Amino acid sequence: MKTAVHWFRRDLRVSDNTALSEAVQRAERVVPVFILEDAFRTGPDVGAARLAFLLRSLDSLRKNLAELGYPLVIRRGRSEVELPRLCAELGAQAVFCNKRYEPYAQARDNRVFNALNGAGVGFEVFKDAVIWEERELLTKAGNPFTVFTPYSRAWKARAIPPPKPKLRASSKRVPKIASDPLPLDGADLGHPLSQTMPFAGERAARDALRAFLKQPIFTYGTARDFPAQNGTSRLSPHLRCGTIGIRTVLTGLRKARAEASPAQRPSCDVFLNELIWREFYLQVLSNFPRVMRGCFRPEYDALKWSDNREHFEAWCAGMTGYPIVDAAMRCLNATGWMHNRLRMIVAMFLTKDLLINWQWGERYFMQKLVDGDMAANNGGWQWSAGTGTDAAPYFRIFNPVSQGLKFDPQGEFVREWVPELAALPEDLIHQPWEDPLLAAKSRYPARIVLHEEQRPKCLAMFKAVSRRLQV
Numbered sequence: 001m002k003t004a005v006h007w008f009r010r011d012l013r014v015s016d017n018t019a020l021s022e023a024v025q026r027a028e029r030v031v032p033v034f035i036l037e038d039a040f041r042t043g044p045d046v047g048a049a050r051l052a053f054l055l056r057s058l059d060s061l062r063k064n065l066a067e068l069g070y071p072l073v074i075r076r077g078r079s080e081v082e083l084p085r086l087c088a089e090l091g092a093q094a095v096f097c098n099k100r101y102e103p104y105a106q107a108r109d110n111r112v113f114n115a116l117n118g119a120g121v122g123f124e125v126f127k128d129a130v131i132w133e134e135r136e137l138l139t140k141a142g143n144p145f146t147v148f149t150p151y152s153r154a155w156k157a158r159a160i161p162p163p164k165p166k167l168r169a170s171s172k173r174v175p176k177i178a179s180d181p182l183p184l185d186g187a188d189l190g191h192p193l194s195q196t197m198p199f200a201g202e203r204a205a206r207d208a209l210r211a212f213l214k215q216p217i218f219t220y221g222t223a224r225d226f227p228a229q230n231g232t233s234r235l236s237p238h239l240r241c242g243t244i245g246i247r248t249v250l251t252g253l254r255k256a257r258a259e260a261s262p263a264q265r266p267s268c269d270v271f272l273n274e275l276i277w278r279e280f281y282l283q284v285l286s287n288f289p290r291v292m293r294g295c296f297r298p299e300y301d302a303l304k305w306s307d308n309r310e311h312f313e314a315w316c317a318g319m320t321g322y323p324i325v326d327a328a329m330r331c332l333n334a335t336g337w338m339h340n341r342l343r344m345i346v347a348m349f350l351t352k353d354l355l356i357n358w359q360w361g362e363r364y365f366m367q368k369l370v371d372g373d374m375a376a377n378n379g380g381w382q383w384s385a386g387t388g389t390d391a392a393p394y395f396r397i398f399n400p401v402s403q404g405l406k407f408d409p410q411g412e413f414v415r416e417w418v419p420e421l422a423a424l425p426e427d428l429i430h431q432p433w434e435d436p437l438l439a440a441k442s443r444y445p446a447r448i449v450l451h452e453e454q455r456p457k458c459l460a461m462f463k464a465v466s467r468r469l470q471v
């Protein structure tokens with residue numbers, strides 16, 4: 001074929017990119033494009049941190065592509081309008097892209113397919129973001145997996161494909177193609193760019209992977225639970241935006257494991273499991289898109305959640321009176337980031353102490369998280385609430401004080417994010433109310449609920465639904 005368009009979406013990289021590799025093999029000329037849709041700045045799930053990360057990653061992609069002789073075309077508008085228009089301008093025969101799994105993205109791809117088809121242009125979609133997708137791994141009965149352990153066993157039983165080759169420099173002369181500017185100050189898209197993690201782009205992703213595989217991987221199995229330690233990879237924004245390919249991560253992991261001592265190998269295996277959780281939740285979303293509208297276990301849609309907005313707002317602002325919860329939420333609000341252990345703690349607190357619907361928390365996370373991802377976020381929230389596939393049973397309720405004492409034993413994380421408590425000794429930092437004199441002097445809020453009182457209420461709320469089912 002003479003000319004093809006590569007449509008960049010969540011694959012903002014020139015290495016290990018399946019559709020891009022295919023496009024350059026099959027077309028004489030490939031024109032890369034990114035479409036800035038209005039949806040990036042409207043809608044309830046839009047997040048400033050994520051948008052900032054996306055725009056910075058795009059800027060870095062544009063530079064990488066330019067070095068290789070492929071100027072990135074930016075177009076603003078609806079994909080189903082802009083892609084056929086660009087193809088007509090270029091006389092392109094096909095659009096190549098990597099597959100997306102979210103229901104809204106699939107609906108958009110259907111519209112794009114119809115529009116391109118109507119214009120006589122091909123639409124080629126490739127698996128890239130995951131190793132095994134949708135219905136590639138099924139139970140013996142031929143159904144999608146809804147339990148993680150057998151899924152991960154099936155996942156590991158097959159050989160992992162190697163990374164795709166890096167895009168090579170183009171020798172073709174590049175004609176000028178009209179391109180919209182990239183709104184890097186953010187104001188244009190209605191979002192400030194201040195709340196973001198410092199790193200973005202393909203090089204930063206590779207650096208993060210390299211740094212993680214050098215040392216932290218070997219202690220990941222234990223260090224990953226302590227928010228004050230730098231024990232996890234922080235690859236999630238990169239895996240979400242596609243600034244690194246999953247095959248690249250797995251190849252690096254395999255090499256690190258081969259060089260690890262026998263005592264270090266279990267840590268490598270725990271990390272692999274986390275990467276498999278990512279694919280597990282993506283296949284849950286693909287096979288059961290209803291999880292975006294309600295509980296995976298539909299019986300729990302009847303739960304009578306609290307609609308106390310004051311409690312919800314205190315949770316959002318990090319003003320619940322529970323230090324580990326508040327530190328985590330303040331960190332999220334300020335940076336767009338939250339450690340996995342803390343995500344579980346605050347999600348359990350919202351659903352099982354404040355008795356507020358997990359969907360409120362799910363949406364708030366999507367608005368704030370730099371790595372906000374529909375599948376992983378929904379999976380994490382339903383797991384914490386006890387309504388999901390592999391969910392923690394409803395009677396498993398984290399105690400925010402013991403979680404704090406166990407996973408932030410010196411209170412380092414709390415001290416960093418809750419300055420009102422910074423001077424407290426270790427034995428009080430997770431329960432400042434234990435010293436009433438100190439508590440009275442501090443500007444830190446009193447507890448909005450008492451965990452001991454909320455626990456039985458939560459159990460009763462879940463039991464009421466279970467009882468109704470038995471009748």
Ligand SMILES: Cc1cc2nc3c(=O)[nH]c(=O)nc-3n(C[C@H](O)[C@H](O)[C@H](O)COP(=O)(O)OP(=O)(O)OC[C@H]3O[C@@H](n4cnc5c(N)ncnc54)[C@H](O)[C@@H]3O)c2cc1C
Binds near residue numbers: 236274278380
């Ligand atoms: C309530 C809740 C909401 C969450 N929302 C998101 C979200 O929006 N986006 C997101 O990427 N992750 C989400 N997670 C999963 C997890 O918290 C993050 O992936 C992890 O904290 C990212 O940090 P890391 O890259 O250092 O992870 P690492 O521990 O280094 O793990 C490596 C990679 O594995 C994947 N991963 C790890 N744990 C999980 C998990 N439990 N589920 C799915 N994938 C996982 C991520 O891609 C991660 O980058 C959520 C978890 C909970 C409990």
